[in-house]
Amino acid sequence: MDLHISLGGGKKKAKKKGILFYLGVILMILLLSFSSFTYSFMLGTSLNMIGMAELLPELMMAVTCVVTLMTTIYKVKGILFDFKDYDMVMSLPVKTSHIVSSRLLLLYTINILFTLIIMIPSSIAYGIIARPSLPYYILSLITVVLIPLVPMIIATFIGTIIVVISARFKRSNLVNLIISLGLLSGFMISSFTMGDTAEQMGEISAALTKQVDSIYPLARMYKVAVIHYDLIASLxxxxVSLxxxxxxxxxVGLKFKAINTSISAKHTKSNYKMGSLNQTSPFMALYRKELKRYFSSTIYVMNTGIGAVMMVIAAVAVLFVSKEQLAMALEMPGMASMLGAIVPVVVSLLVSMIYITACSISLEGKNLWILKAAPVSAKTIFNSKIAVSLTIVIPAVIIDGILFGIGLNLTWQELVIQFTMPIAYSFLISILGLIINLKLPNLNWTSEITVVKQSFSTLVAMLGGMILGAIPLILIITLPGINTFIINGLTTIIVSLVSVLLYHFLTTKGEKMFMAL
Amino acid sequence: MLSIQNFSKSYKGDKKAVDNLSLEVIAGDIYGFIGHNGAGKTTTLRAVVGVLDFEEGDIYIDGVSIKNDPVGCKKKIAYIPDNPDLYEHLTGIQYLSFIGDIYEVSKADRELLTKKYADLFEITQNLGDNISSYSHGMKQKLAIIAALIHKPRLLILDEPFVGLDPKAAFTLKTIMTELCGEGGAIFFSTHVLDVAEKLCNKIAIIKGGKLIESGSTEVVKGNQSLEDVFMELIEE
Known part of the structure; x- marks a missing residue:
């Protein structure tokens, strides 16, 4: 992972922040590894009951490949093509194929980290359940580093096609974004429609593996290699991967320069004629600028707005299933009666992870001078950034509220919470994100991905959001005697009050922090 | 119009980038600010326009401290940095409209002034294109137009002629002279000493963060060329 981060303050402060950043990364890795282990162990146990435990490694490998595929497509633009220092790098006395390899290796580095986080705990889980002999561990270790290669290449191929197609349009970023969002949404909808209940986990997984075998032969090859210790399959x-x-x-090396040239060739009509110019308020001007900035970056939208898309897709899916089916799908059979209380909490948790503002100051980068020299208060600037975040999140919350209200037959009390609780969280995470970014800015980036995905600020915002969003869920589970409406209602009030306090901090101390950037 | 009083700035506890600098720019001045690379010119200009935070000294615009009323002061100023990093996701006209809205320029004024300056810098037909497609010189022209459409009283420019073609440079010099003739003032840094000598009525020379010479161009250079004076002063 590219972890180049710019940390403000003195050297000691920077060192301290650096240590905290790595601690945050480690915590995130541990959390994901634990989740992978738990899920693999549950799935492996279910499969073991029907004597099909050996499907687990193949299934987890397929899951890793699918996630690698889906998350790499939109990274092609920015990492392999159209990266900021392209001109500088290409002018160096280095072979083009070496430059391509270095860019692909950067993509690989990002993906291998994820693969290891998923596959190693999963392999351990399989080891505990199936007790395989030593060759399994040796072959697993050798093959694990190769797992992301092929899906990454497929994704890069698809991503390259998207980049080349969108480069033909004037609004190429928007076209790129729409295609990427469409692909991801399509994938999510198809995975929802597959159905996956706890009781049927084993059978469904077996059927899924058959499907995986037919779609992705490498998965079967992997199973034969690792589980049956087949030397030919291993080789x-x-x-195939290498x-x-x-x-x-x-x-890519052959077409690298041509593709980059076609992407960098901007559409210019050069036929503008002066017409009427409309006037609006400074806040509206900032808001529009910010909204255009947001939608001009595929990486920004795909990493922050996807939560909102997921929320809407989930709400639409609920229209077609019963409460009982949904409870089963959430692996909480018997909790159908509690869905009215659980759903707003889950939506709030998703909202808490939409960290649009946590990188919005950093993304100003070299343009920050425009805002700092402008005769507008920092408060107006902050409000415009918060407004953009709310523009993305609140419509999704409202659509969710309506669809869940219909789909789950919510009572009026549940309905009130279904709207107010996620909205309160929307304000909280938008304000908190800005404060975090003011504390941990990175204005000297060359690639947006460094700021959006790999910065200390977004890491803290994401972890903080997860923790804050999980609090009511933990309370509901640990305090079964207390009315869930009271827990959710109190959470909504507290979150609203904290948001007001944080906003006060933002508009007082935050102004000074902004001016000191 | 601009009063810099005992201004000092150091970065992260290091050596002072600017050390106790004081100077006055009055209405009608075209004040050139010269010095070698890293002398402290950009630091001073950034502090004047409220981009850079500072603790020591004060800076006044029309008698008002930029620390006490930054928004009020910024309304009277226009700033063009040494590198025109503009919003690449906007078109030229969208950027000018954005600046017009931020400075609350009336509809009539923005239409009139945008057309006037875009025509003067021969960029009107490019205003519908994305800024990302602009060359360095076109971005510089757009930054200059954006600075002029809100009729600033004080223009702060950091190396404004870099990247401009000869005709655009001439146009800018004409506009600078007109603005000062109408009671405005300009404080700008440059490495082009010929331009400074011909255009400026006052010159300030900075070396190692300290102001080593300032005053009327005639007095500063005496019988020598500005280049000779500059070379002598910085080698002392």
């Missing part, structure tokens, strides 16, 4: 898996990577590097 074939290694060869050969695909090398062949693709060479192929």
């Amino acid at each position: 074939l898996f290694i060869a 050969f695909s990577f090398l062949a693709f590097s060479m192929l």
